[in-house]
Amino acid sequence: MFRIQSSLRAMGPTLLGSARPSVVGCNNANVKATANLVLSRGKRTKARALAPGAQRIINMLSVFSAHKKQPRRIKLAMEDLIRHNVVQKAWSIFMRDKKLIRTERLKSQYKKIEEAAEELKSLNGYLHFEATKRELGKRFSPEMRIPTETPPNEIWHEDWKVTDIYAKKR
Protein backbone atom coordinates (compact mmCIF):
# COMPACT_ATOMS: atom_id res chain seq x y z
CA MET A 1 0.00 0.00 0.00
CA PHE A 2 2.79 2.34 0.92
CA ARG A 3 4.56 1.60 -2.33
CA ILE A 4 1.46 2.38 -4.33
CA GLN A 5 0.99 5.60 -2.46
CA SER A 6 4.57 6.69 -2.95
CA SER A 7 4.47 5.87 -6.65
CA LEU A 8 1.28 7.81 -7.00
CA ARG A 9 2.83 10.69 -5.12
CA ALA A 10 5.63 10.62 -7.65
CA MET A 11 3.08 11.05 -10.43
CA GLY A 12 2.46 14.56 -9.27
CA PRO A 13 0.08 16.71 -7.32
CA THR A 14 -2.82 16.12 -9.69
CA LEU A 15 -3.77 12.78 -8.14
CA LEU A 16 -2.91 13.63 -4.59
CA GLY A 17 -4.34 16.30 -2.44
CA SER A 18 -2.39 19.46 -1.97
CA ALA A 19 0.74 19.06 0.13
CA ARG A 20 0.09 20.25 3.63
CA PRO A 21 2.31 19.84 6.67
CA SER A 22 1.25 16.66 8.46
CA VAL A 23 1.49 17.95 11.98
CA VAL A 24 -1.20 16.63 14.24
CA GLY A 25 -2.36 19.35 16.49
CA CYS A 26 -2.17 22.13 13.95
CA ASN A 27 -5.26 24.24 13.88
CA ASN A 28 -7.12 22.71 11.01
CA ALA A 29 -10.77 23.34 10.43
CA ASN A 30 -11.30 19.75 9.22
CA VAL A 31 -9.94 18.18 12.41
CA LYS A 32 -12.16 18.19 15.44
CA ALA A 33 -11.09 20.52 18.16
CA THR A 34 -11.01 17.82 20.82
CA ALA A 35 -8.64 15.56 18.91
CA ASN A 36 -6.60 18.56 17.95
CA LEU A 37 -4.37 18.76 20.95
CA VAL A 38 -3.68 15.03 21.34
CA LEU A 39 -0.44 13.98 19.74
CA SER A 40 -0.90 10.34 18.91
CA ARG A 41 1.57 8.20 17.09
CA GLY A 42 0.47 6.61 13.82
CA LYS A 43 -2.64 8.72 13.57
CA ARG A 44 -3.74 9.53 10.08
CA THR A 45 -3.94 13.16 9.23
CA LYS A 46 -5.87 14.91 6.55
CA ALA A 47 -2.63 16.02 4.94
CA ARG A 48 -1.74 12.46 3.93
CA ALA A 49 -5.19 11.67 2.59
CA LEU A 50 -5.34 10.96 -1.09
CA ALA A 51 -7.42 12.53 -3.80
CA PRO A 52 -10.59 10.51 -4.43
CA GLY A 53 -9.32 9.29 -7.81
CA ALA A 54 -6.09 7.97 -6.37
CA GLN A 55 -7.89 6.38 -3.46
CA ARG A 56 -10.15 4.58 -5.92
CA ILE A 57 -7.15 3.19 -7.78
CA ILE A 58 -5.64 2.00 -4.51
CA ASN A 59 -8.88 0.38 -3.48
CA MET A 60 -9.04 -1.48 -6.75
CA LEU A 61 -5.41 -2.61 -6.54
CA SER A 62 -5.78 -3.79 -2.98
CA VAL A 63 -8.78 -5.85 -3.96
CA PHE A 64 -6.59 -7.61 -6.52
CA SER A 65 -3.66 -8.07 -4.13
CA ALA A 66 -3.23 -11.31 -2.25
CA HIS A 67 -2.41 -9.52 0.97
CA LYS A 68 -5.78 -9.69 2.66
CA LYS A 69 -7.01 -12.90 1.09
CA GLN A 70 -5.55 -15.19 3.71
CA PRO A 71 -6.86 -15.17 7.26
CA ARG A 72 -4.81 -13.45 9.93
CA ARG A 73 -2.34 -15.66 11.74
CA ILE A 74 -3.53 -16.64 15.19
CA LYS A 75 -1.08 -15.27 17.72
CA LEU A 76 -0.43 -18.06 20.16
CA ALA A 77 2.28 -18.60 22.72
CA MET A 78 4.52 -21.56 21.96
CA GLU A 79 2.93 -23.67 24.68
CA ASP A 80 -0.54 -23.02 23.34
CA LEU A 81 0.54 -23.63 19.77
CA ILE A 82 1.88 -27.05 20.73
CA ARG A 83 -1.30 -27.79 22.68
CA HIS A 84 -3.40 -26.60 19.76
CA ASN A 85 -1.50 -28.88 17.37
CA VAL A 86 -2.00 -31.80 19.74
CA VAL A 87 -5.74 -31.16 19.72
CA GLN A 88 -5.74 -30.95 15.92
CA LYS A 89 -3.83 -34.20 15.64
CA ALA A 90 -6.08 -35.92 18.15
CA TRP A 91 -9.10 -34.78 16.19
CA SER A 92 -7.72 -36.25 12.97
CA ILE A 93 -6.90 -39.53 14.76
CA PHE A 94 -10.40 -39.56 16.21
CA MET A 95 -11.98 -38.98 12.80
CA ARG A 96 -9.72 -41.59 11.21
CA ASP A 97 -10.78 -44.19 13.78
CA LYS A 98 -14.41 -43.24 13.29
CA LYS A 99 -14.13 -43.65 9.53
CA LEU A 100 -12.27 -46.91 9.99
CA ILE A 101 -15.07 -48.31 12.15
CA ARG A 102 -17.68 -47.19 9.61
CA THR A 103 -15.86 -48.72 6.64
CA GLU A 104 -15.35 -51.93 8.55
CA ARG A 105 -19.06 -52.07 9.35
CA LEU A 106 -20.04 -51.38 5.74
CA LYS A 107 -17.61 -53.99 4.51
CA SER A 108 -19.03 -56.65 6.82
CA GLN A 109 -22.58 -55.67 5.84
CA TYR A 110 -21.72 -56.01 2.17
CA LYS A 111 -20.07 -59.34 2.85
CA LYS A 112 -23.22 -60.58 4.59
CA ILE A 113 -25.40 -59.41 1.67
CA GLU A 114 -23.14 -61.27 -0.72
CA GLU A 115 -23.24 -64.42 1.40
CA ALA A 116 -27.04 -64.28 1.60
CA ALA A 117 -27.28 -63.86 -2.17
CA GLU A 118 -24.96 -66.81 -2.71
CA GLU A 119 -27.01 -68.97 -0.39
CA LEU A 120 -30.19 -67.96 -2.15
CA LYS A 121 -28.58 -68.85 -5.45
CA SER A 122 -27.69 -72.30 -4.21
CA LEU A 123 -31.23 -72.82 -2.86
CA ASN A 124 -33.29 -71.38 -5.67
CA GLY A 125 -31.86 -69.89 -8.85
CA TYR A 126 -35.13 -68.28 -9.85
CA LEU A 127 -35.53 -66.45 -6.55
CA HIS A 128 -31.91 -65.26 -6.73
CA PHE A 129 -32.42 -63.98 -10.26
CA GLU A 130 -35.60 -62.15 -9.27
CA ALA A 131 -34.02 -60.69 -6.16
CA THR A 132 -30.90 -59.41 -7.83
CA LYS A 133 -32.35 -58.42 -11.18
CA ARG A 134 -31.60 -54.97 -12.49
CA GLU A 135 -34.71 -53.28 -13.78
CA LEU A 136 -34.49 -50.53 -16.32
CA GLY A 137 -35.56 -47.15 -14.99
CA LYS A 138 -36.14 -48.47 -11.50
CA ARG A 139 -34.22 -46.37 -9.05
CA PHE A 140 -34.62 -45.18 -5.53
CA SER A 141 -37.96 -43.48 -5.20
CA PRO A 142 -37.96 -39.83 -4.18
CA GLU A 143 -39.72 -40.79 -0.96
CA MET A 144 -36.56 -42.52 0.16
CA ARG A 145 -34.56 -39.68 1.60
CA ILE A 146 -31.37 -39.60 3.55
CA PRO A 147 -31.81 -37.55 6.71
CA THR A 148 -29.89 -34.31 6.27
CA GLU A 149 -28.99 -31.29 8.32
CA THR A 150 -29.67 -29.03 5.38
CA PRO A 151 -33.07 -30.04 4.00
CA PRO A 152 -34.31 -28.54 0.72
CA ASN A 153 -36.72 -25.64 0.65
CA GLU A 154 -39.45 -27.82 -0.78
CA ILE A 155 -39.65 -30.63 1.75
CA TRP A 156 -42.21 -32.88 0.15
CA HIS A 157 -43.45 -33.18 -3.42
CA GLU A 158 -47.11 -33.28 -2.64
CA ASP A 159 -48.37 -33.81 -6.16
CA TRP A 160 -45.81 -36.38 -7.27
CA LYS A 161 -47.10 -39.31 -9.30
CA VAL A 162 -45.49 -42.32 -10.86
CA THR A 163 -45.01 -41.66 -14.56
CA ASP A 164 -45.30 -44.89 -16.40
CA ILE A 165 -42.70 -44.19 -19.07
CA TYR A 166 -42.36 -47.82 -20.00
CA ALA A 167 -46.07 -48.34 -20.60
CA LYS A 168 -45.64 -48.41 -24.36
CA LYS A 169 -42.93 -51.03 -24.21
CA ARG A 170 -45.10 -53.33 -22.21
Add this chain to the structure above:
Amino acid sequence: MSIRRAFSKSIRAYSTEAATAGSTSTSSSAASTSTEAVSSLKIRNPRMRRAVLQGDWIDGPPSLRTKHARLAYNSPIGLKEVFPLAYDIILKEKARHYAKAEEIKQELESSDASKIDAETRASLVAKYNKHLVRAELNDPEVQYNYRIKQLDLTQPVYRHLAERDWKSYDMLITLQRLEQLHVIPDTLPTIDPRADVKLQFPTVINKWVTPGEVLRNAVCTRTPIVKIQEFQQIPDNSLYTVLIVDPDTPDIANDGYTTTLHWAVTNIPLSNTSPVVDLAKSDELIPFLPPHPDKNGPTHRYCLWAFRQADPSTSVNATSTPLGSPTVATRRIEIAANDVSLARENFGIRAFVSAHNLDPVGAHVWRCTYDQSTESVREKFGLGPGIVFDKVRR
Protein backbone atom coordinates in the same frame (compact mmCIF):
# COMPACT_ATOMS: atom_id res chain seq x y z
CA MET B 1 -18.11 -22.23 19.99
CA SER B 2 -20.69 -24.87 19.17
CA ILE B 3 -18.14 -26.78 17.11
CA ARG B 4 -15.76 -26.78 20.04
CA ARG B 5 -18.45 -28.03 22.36
CA ALA B 6 -19.40 -30.76 19.90
CA PHE B 7 -15.74 -31.72 19.58
CA SER B 8 -15.15 -32.03 23.30
CA LYS B 9 -18.39 -33.94 23.65
CA SER B 10 -17.61 -36.38 20.88
CA ILE B 11 -14.04 -36.85 22.09
CA ARG B 12 -15.29 -37.54 25.57
CA ALA B 13 -17.74 -40.07 24.15
CA TYR B 14 -14.96 -41.57 22.07
CA SER B 15 -12.54 -41.96 24.95
CA THR B 16 -15.12 -43.61 27.17
CA GLU B 17 -16.18 -45.84 24.29
CA ALA B 18 -12.59 -46.83 23.58
CA ALA B 19 -12.01 -47.53 27.25
CA THR B 20 -15.05 -49.79 27.46
CA ALA B 21 -14.44 -51.49 24.13
CA GLY B 22 -10.97 -52.50 25.21
CA SER B 23 -9.91 -53.14 21.63
CA THR B 24 -8.18 -49.82 21.15
CA SER B 25 -7.26 -49.33 24.78
CA THR B 26 -3.99 -51.17 24.77
CA SER B 27 -2.29 -50.70 28.07
CA SER B 28 -1.00 -47.14 28.12
CA SER B 29 1.32 -48.23 30.88
CA ALA B 30 3.33 -50.13 28.28
CA ALA B 31 4.02 -46.86 26.47
CA SER B 32 4.94 -45.10 29.66
CA THR B 33 7.33 -47.85 30.69
CA SER B 34 9.08 -47.82 27.32
CA THR B 35 9.55 -44.04 27.32
CA GLU B 36 10.05 -43.47 31.01
CA ALA B 37 13.69 -44.44 30.84
CA VAL B 38 14.41 -41.91 28.07
CA SER B 39 14.65 -38.49 29.67
CA SER B 40 15.26 -36.75 26.33
CA LEU B 41 11.63 -37.45 25.40
CA LYS B 42 10.50 -35.35 28.35
CA ILE B 43 10.61 -31.60 28.85
CA ARG B 44 13.50 -30.84 31.15
CA ASN B 45 12.23 -27.60 32.63
CA PRO B 46 9.50 -28.52 35.14
CA ARG B 47 7.80 -25.11 34.83
CA MET B 48 7.62 -25.49 31.06
CA ARG B 49 6.47 -29.09 31.35
CA ARG B 50 3.57 -28.00 33.53
CA ALA B 51 2.75 -25.21 31.09
CA VAL B 52 2.71 -27.51 28.05
CA LEU B 53 0.95 -30.48 29.61
CA GLN B 54 -1.48 -28.72 31.94
CA GLY B 55 -1.64 -25.20 30.51
CA ASP B 56 -0.95 -24.18 34.06
CA TRP B 57 1.02 -20.99 34.73
CA ILE B 58 1.14 -18.19 37.23
CA ASP B 59 0.97 -14.94 35.28
CA GLY B 60 1.17 -16.15 31.69
CA PRO B 61 2.90 -18.63 29.38
CA PRO B 62 6.57 -18.92 30.46
CA SER B 63 7.77 -18.75 26.86
CA LEU B 64 6.76 -15.08 26.72
CA ARG B 65 9.69 -13.04 27.94
CA THR B 66 8.27 -9.86 29.38
CA LYS B 67 5.86 -9.74 32.24
CA HIS B 68 3.75 -7.29 30.24
CA ALA B 69 3.36 -9.81 27.39
CA ARG B 70 2.57 -12.60 29.84
CA LEU B 71 -0.13 -10.59 31.55
CA ALA B 72 -1.63 -9.43 28.26
CA TYR B 73 -1.86 -12.98 26.90
CA ASN B 74 -5.08 -14.93 26.78
CA SER B 75 -5.25 -18.60 25.93
CA PRO B 76 -7.81 -19.66 23.31
CA ILE B 77 -11.19 -20.37 24.89
CA GLY B 78 -11.76 -24.02 25.60
CA LEU B 79 -8.24 -25.23 24.87
CA LYS B 80 -7.58 -26.04 28.51
CA GLU B 81 -10.73 -28.17 28.70
CA VAL B 82 -10.17 -29.98 25.41
CA PHE B 83 -6.46 -30.67 25.74
CA PRO B 84 -6.61 -33.50 28.35
CA LEU B 85 -9.08 -35.37 26.16
CA ALA B 86 -6.90 -34.88 23.10
CA TYR B 87 -3.79 -35.89 25.03
CA ASP B 88 -5.54 -39.11 26.04
CA ILE B 89 -6.08 -39.97 22.39
CA ILE B 90 -2.43 -39.17 21.59
CA LEU B 91 -1.28 -41.43 24.42
CA LYS B 92 -3.50 -44.25 23.21
CA GLU B 93 -2.13 -43.85 19.71
CA LYS B 94 1.38 -43.92 21.13
CA ALA B 95 0.65 -47.16 22.98
CA ARG B 96 -0.80 -48.63 19.81
CA HIS B 97 2.36 -47.82 17.84
CA TYR B 98 4.60 -49.24 20.54
CA ALA B 99 2.49 -52.40 20.59
CA LYS B 100 2.84 -52.73 16.81
CA ALA B 101 6.61 -52.22 17.09
CA GLU B 102 6.75 -54.85 19.80
CA GLU B 103 4.82 -57.27 17.56
CA ILE B 104 7.31 -56.79 14.73
CA LYS B 105 10.19 -57.20 17.13
CA GLN B 106 8.82 -60.48 18.38
CA GLU B 107 8.22 -61.66 14.84
CA LEU B 108 11.82 -60.90 13.90
CA GLU B 109 13.28 -62.40 17.04
CA SER B 110 11.16 -65.53 17.04
CA SER B 111 12.48 -68.98 16.19
CA ASP B 112 11.34 -68.89 12.55
CA ALA B 113 12.99 -65.52 11.94
CA SER B 114 15.69 -67.29 9.94
CA LYS B 115 13.10 -68.20 7.31
CA ILE B 116 12.38 -64.52 6.58
CA ASP B 117 14.24 -63.41 3.46
CA ALA B 118 16.36 -60.26 3.41
CA GLU B 119 13.80 -58.16 1.55
CA THR B 120 10.92 -58.91 3.92
CA ARG B 121 13.22 -58.38 6.85
CA ALA B 122 14.27 -54.98 5.55
CA SER B 123 10.65 -53.91 5.10
CA LEU B 124 9.81 -55.15 8.61
CA VAL B 125 12.73 -53.23 10.08
CA ALA B 126 11.58 -50.12 8.22
CA LYS B 127 8.07 -50.63 9.62
CA TYR B 128 9.47 -51.08 13.10
CA ASN B 129 11.41 -47.82 12.87
CA LYS B 130 8.35 -46.06 11.43
CA HIS B 131 6.25 -47.13 14.41
CA LEU B 132 8.93 -45.94 16.84
CA VAL B 133 8.91 -42.52 15.12
CA ARG B 134 5.12 -42.28 14.84
CA ALA B 135 4.69 -43.22 18.49
CA GLU B 136 6.55 -40.15 19.68
CA LEU B 137 6.00 -37.71 16.82
CA ASN B 138 2.80 -36.13 18.11
CA ASP B 139 3.81 -36.07 21.73
CA PRO B 140 3.67 -32.46 22.99
CA GLU B 141 6.89 -32.90 24.95
CA VAL B 142 8.78 -34.11 21.89
CA GLN B 143 7.30 -31.27 19.87
CA TYR B 144 8.46 -28.78 22.50
CA ASN B 145 11.99 -30.21 22.56
CA TYR B 146 12.04 -30.06 18.77
CA ARG B 147 10.98 -26.42 18.83
CA ILE B 148 13.74 -25.43 21.23
CA LYS B 149 16.16 -27.60 19.20
CA GLN B 150 17.02 -29.96 22.02
CA LEU B 151 17.32 -32.97 19.77
CA ASP B 152 18.77 -36.13 21.23
CA LEU B 153 19.82 -37.82 18.01
CA THR B 154 20.05 -41.24 19.59
CA GLN B 155 16.23 -41.27 19.49
CA PRO B 156 14.56 -42.27 16.20
CA VAL B 157 11.94 -39.51 16.45
CA TYR B 158 14.50 -36.72 16.77
CA ARG B 159 16.58 -38.17 13.95
CA HIS B 160 13.44 -38.21 11.83
CA LEU B 161 12.67 -34.57 12.65
CA ALA B 162 16.25 -33.44 12.02
CA GLU B 163 16.33 -35.29 8.71
CA ARG B 164 13.00 -33.77 7.70
CA ASP B 165 14.34 -30.30 8.40
CA TRP B 166 17.55 -30.96 6.50
CA LYS B 167 15.75 -32.43 3.51
CA SER B 168 13.35 -29.52 3.33
CA TYR B 169 16.03 -26.88 2.84
CA ASP B 170 19.74 -27.47 3.40
CA MET B 171 19.93 -30.63 1.31
CA LEU B 172 18.13 -28.94 -1.57
CA ILE B 173 20.48 -25.95 -1.47
CA THR B 174 23.53 -28.20 -1.37
CA LEU B 175 22.35 -30.36 -4.26
CA GLN B 176 21.45 -27.34 -6.33
CA ARG B 177 24.87 -25.78 -5.82
CA LEU B 178 26.67 -29.07 -6.49
CA GLU B 179 24.84 -29.43 -9.80
CA GLN B 180 24.93 -25.79 -10.80
CA LEU B 181 28.66 -25.51 -10.17
CA HIS B 182 29.24 -28.90 -11.86
CA VAL B 183 30.91 -30.39 -8.81
CA ILE B 184 28.87 -33.32 -10.02
CA PRO B 185 30.21 -34.78 -12.34
CA ASP B 186 33.54 -32.88 -12.42
CA THR B 187 34.80 -34.52 -9.24
CA LEU B 188 32.58 -37.56 -8.64
CA PRO B 189 29.85 -38.84 -10.99
CA THR B 190 26.89 -38.38 -8.64
CA ILE B 191 25.79 -38.26 -5.02
CA ASP B 192 23.21 -40.01 -2.89
CA PRO B 193 23.04 -37.51 -0.02
CA ARG B 194 22.59 -39.11 3.39
CA ALA B 195 24.52 -36.81 5.68
CA ASP B 196 24.36 -33.11 6.39
CA VAL B 197 27.85 -31.78 5.72
CA LYS B 198 28.61 -28.37 7.18
CA LEU B 199 31.77 -26.35 6.91
CA GLN B 200 33.13 -23.45 8.91
CA PHE B 201 36.38 -21.52 8.92
CA PRO B 202 37.51 -20.50 12.37
CA THR B 203 37.83 -16.75 11.87
CA VAL B 204 36.20 -13.64 13.19
CA ILE B 205 32.88 -14.58 11.63
CA ASN B 206 32.05 -18.01 12.96
CA LYS B 207 29.22 -19.19 10.75
CA TRP B 208 28.55 -22.21 8.61
CA VAL B 209 29.43 -21.56 4.98
CA THR B 210 26.48 -21.69 2.59
CA PRO B 211 27.34 -24.09 -0.25
CA GLY B 212 28.65 -22.27 -3.31
CA GLU B 213 29.56 -19.09 -1.45
CA VAL B 214 32.57 -17.11 -2.72
CA LEU B 215 34.88 -16.55 0.22
CA ARG B 216 37.79 -14.20 0.63
CA ASN B 217 41.19 -15.88 0.57
CA ALA B 218 42.09 -14.56 4.00
CA VAL B 219 38.98 -16.21 5.46
CA CYS B 220 39.88 -19.75 4.45
CA THR B 221 43.50 -19.94 5.53
CA ARG B 222 42.95 -22.09 8.60
CA THR B 223 41.91 -25.74 8.68
CA PRO B 224 38.11 -25.86 8.43
CA ILE B 225 35.73 -27.19 11.05
CA VAL B 226 33.68 -29.90 9.39
CA LYS B 227 30.47 -31.38 10.71
CA ILE B 228 29.06 -34.58 9.19
CA GLN B 229 25.64 -35.29 10.63
CA GLU B 230 24.23 -38.72 9.85
CA PHE B 231 20.48 -39.26 10.26
CA GLN B 232 20.62 -43.01 9.98
CA GLN B 233 21.60 -44.77 13.18
CA ILE B 234 25.36 -45.37 13.08
CA PRO B 235 27.51 -47.09 15.68
CA ASP B 236 29.75 -44.92 17.86
CA ASN B 237 33.17 -44.27 16.34
CA SER B 238 32.10 -45.05 12.79
CA LEU B 239 34.94 -44.13 10.49
CA TYR B 240 34.79 -41.46 7.81
CA THR B 241 37.07 -39.83 5.26
CA VAL B 242 37.07 -36.19 4.16
CA LEU B 243 38.70 -34.86 1.00
CA ILE B 244 38.89 -31.30 -0.28
CA VAL B 245 39.79 -30.99 -3.94
CA ASP B 246 40.09 -28.11 -6.37
CA PRO B 247 39.20 -29.24 -9.91
CA ASP B 248 40.03 -25.80 -11.39
CA THR B 249 43.82 -25.74 -11.16
CA PRO B 250 45.09 -24.41 -14.51
CA ASP B 251 47.15 -26.88 -16.53
CA ILE B 252 48.91 -24.68 -19.06
CA ALA B 253 50.91 -27.46 -20.73
CA ASN B 254 47.77 -29.40 -21.65
CA ASP B 255 45.57 -26.32 -22.11
CA GLY B 256 43.10 -27.47 -19.49
CA TYR B 257 42.55 -28.00 -15.79
CA THR B 258 43.73 -30.52 -13.23
CA THR B 259 42.53 -31.47 -9.78
CA THR B 260 44.56 -30.52 -6.72
CA LEU B 261 44.15 -32.21 -3.37
CA HIS B 262 43.87 -29.62 -0.60
CA TRP B 263 43.04 -31.76 2.40
CA ALA B 264 42.81 -35.47 3.12
CA VAL B 265 41.77 -36.92 6.46
CA THR B 266 40.86 -40.56 7.06
CA ASN B 267 39.60 -42.68 9.94
CA ILE B 268 37.56 -39.85 11.45
CA PRO B 269 35.52 -41.33 14.31
CA LEU B 270 31.96 -39.99 14.23
CA SER B 271 28.65 -40.85 15.81
CA ASN B 272 25.10 -39.51 15.71
CA THR B 273 25.77 -37.35 18.75
CA SER B 274 29.33 -36.21 17.98
CA PRO B 275 29.34 -35.20 14.32
CA VAL B 276 32.29 -32.77 14.32
CA VAL B 277 35.58 -33.91 12.77
CA ASP B 278 38.21 -34.24 15.47
CA LEU B 279 41.68 -34.13 13.94
CA ALA B 280 43.34 -35.34 17.14
CA LYS B 281 41.54 -38.68 16.84
CA SER B 282 41.86 -39.13 13.08
CA ASP B 283 44.63 -39.55 10.50
CA GLU B 284 45.40 -36.31 8.68
CA LEU B 285 47.15 -37.59 5.56
CA ILE B 286 47.55 -34.27 3.77
CA PRO B 287 47.43 -31.04 5.81
CA PHE B 288 45.10 -28.27 4.71
CA LEU B 289 46.45 -26.12 1.89
CA PRO B 290 44.77 -22.70 1.83
CA PRO B 291 43.18 -21.65 -1.48
CA HIS B 292 45.45 -19.31 -3.47
CA PRO B 293 44.03 -18.75 -6.98
CA ASP B 294 46.14 -17.16 -9.71
CA LYS B 295 45.58 -13.60 -10.80
CA ASN B 296 43.07 -13.17 -13.67
CA GLY B 297 42.37 -16.90 -13.50
CA PRO B 298 38.91 -18.44 -13.11
CA THR B 299 37.03 -18.69 -9.81
CA HIS B 300 38.06 -21.95 -8.21
CA ARG B 301 35.66 -24.46 -6.71
CA TYR B 302 36.81 -26.13 -3.52
CA CYS B 303 34.81 -29.32 -3.23
CA LEU B 304 34.56 -31.14 0.06
CA TRP B 305 33.54 -34.77 -0.05
CA ALA B 306 32.62 -36.82 2.99
CA PHE B 307 32.86 -40.59 2.68
CA ARG B 308 31.70 -43.41 4.85
CA GLN B 309 34.41 -46.05 5.01
CA ALA B 310 31.81 -48.70 4.31
CA ASP B 311 32.62 -52.24 5.24
CA PRO B 312 31.28 -54.49 2.48
CA SER B 313 31.88 -57.69 4.46
CA THR B 314 29.66 -56.70 7.40
CA SER B 315 27.01 -54.81 5.47
CA VAL B 316 26.17 -58.02 3.61
CA ASN B 317 25.21 -59.89 6.77
CA ALA B 318 23.48 -56.83 8.22
CA THR B 319 20.28 -58.85 7.90
CA SER B 320 21.09 -60.69 11.11
CA THR B 321 21.78 -57.61 13.26
CA PRO B 322 19.37 -57.24 16.17
CA LEU B 323 16.54 -54.70 15.91
CA GLY B 324 17.19 -51.16 17.03
CA SER B 325 20.91 -51.42 16.41
CA PRO B 326 22.67 -49.72 13.49
CA THR B 327 23.04 -51.65 10.26
CA VAL B 328 25.89 -49.49 9.01
CA ALA B 329 29.37 -50.80 9.55
CA THR B 330 32.67 -49.11 8.76
CA ARG B 331 36.24 -50.29 8.60
CA ARG B 332 39.64 -48.73 9.16
CA ILE B 333 41.74 -47.92 6.10
CA GLU B 334 45.49 -47.57 6.20
CA ILE B 335 47.08 -45.21 3.69
CA ALA B 336 50.66 -44.07 4.02
CA ALA B 337 51.07 -40.29 3.82
CA ASN B 338 53.62 -40.79 1.03
CA ASP B 339 51.23 -42.96 -1.02
CA VAL B 340 51.52 -42.30 -4.76
CA SER B 341 47.76 -41.89 -5.12
CA LEU B 342 47.85 -39.08 -2.55
CA ALA B 343 49.94 -36.60 -4.55
CA ARG B 344 48.59 -33.06 -4.25
CA GLU B 345 48.98 -32.31 -7.95
CA ASN B 346 46.98 -34.24 -10.55
CA PHE B 347 44.93 -35.94 -7.88
CA GLY B 348 42.57 -38.58 -9.25
CA ILE B 349 39.62 -38.49 -6.86
CA ARG B 350 37.61 -41.17 -8.70
CA ALA B 351 40.53 -43.60 -8.67
CA PHE B 352 41.17 -42.88 -4.99
CA VAL B 353 37.53 -43.46 -4.05
CA SER B 354 37.25 -46.72 -5.95
CA ALA B 355 40.65 -47.94 -4.72
CA HIS B 356 39.67 -47.52 -1.07
CA ASN B 357 36.01 -48.45 -1.57
CA LEU B 358 34.64 -45.23 -0.10
CA ASP B 359 30.95 -44.45 0.02
CA PRO B 360 30.21 -40.73 -0.60
CA VAL B 361 27.49 -39.63 1.84
CA GLY B 362 27.73 -35.87 1.56
CA ALA B 363 29.47 -32.97 -0.12
CA HIS B 364 30.02 -29.26 0.18
CA VAL B 365 31.51 -26.59 -2.04
CA TRP B 366 32.82 -23.08 -1.65
CA ARG B 367 34.60 -20.83 -4.09
CA CYS B 368 37.58 -18.51 -4.05
CA THR B 369 38.97 -16.11 -6.58
CA TYR B 370 42.02 -13.88 -6.69
CA ASP B 371 41.43 -10.97 -4.35
CA GLN B 372 43.19 -8.38 -2.22
CA SER B 373 44.21 -10.94 0.39
CA THR B 374 45.63 -13.59 -1.98
CA GLU B 375 49.15 -12.17 -2.05
CA SER B 376 49.35 -12.01 1.74
CA VAL B 377 48.10 -15.61 1.99
CA ARG B 378 50.75 -16.73 -0.51
CA GLU B 379 53.41 -14.87 1.44
CA LYS B 380 52.30 -16.23 4.80
CA PHE B 381 52.30 -19.87 3.69
CA GLY B 382 55.25 -19.62 1.26
CA LEU B 383 53.22 -20.55 -1.80
CA GLY B 384 55.30 -18.63 -4.34
CA PRO B 385 54.31 -15.69 -6.53
CA GLY B 386 51.76 -17.51 -8.69
CA ILE B 387 50.85 -17.02 -12.34
CA VAL B 388 49.34 -13.82 -13.74
CA PHE B 389 47.08 -14.65 -16.67
CA ASP B 390 46.64 -12.26 -19.57
CA LYS B 391 44.10 -11.90 -22.35
CA VAL B 392 46.76 -12.81 -24.88
CA ARG B 393 48.83 -15.93 -24.34
CA ARG B 394 52.56 -15.12 -24.52
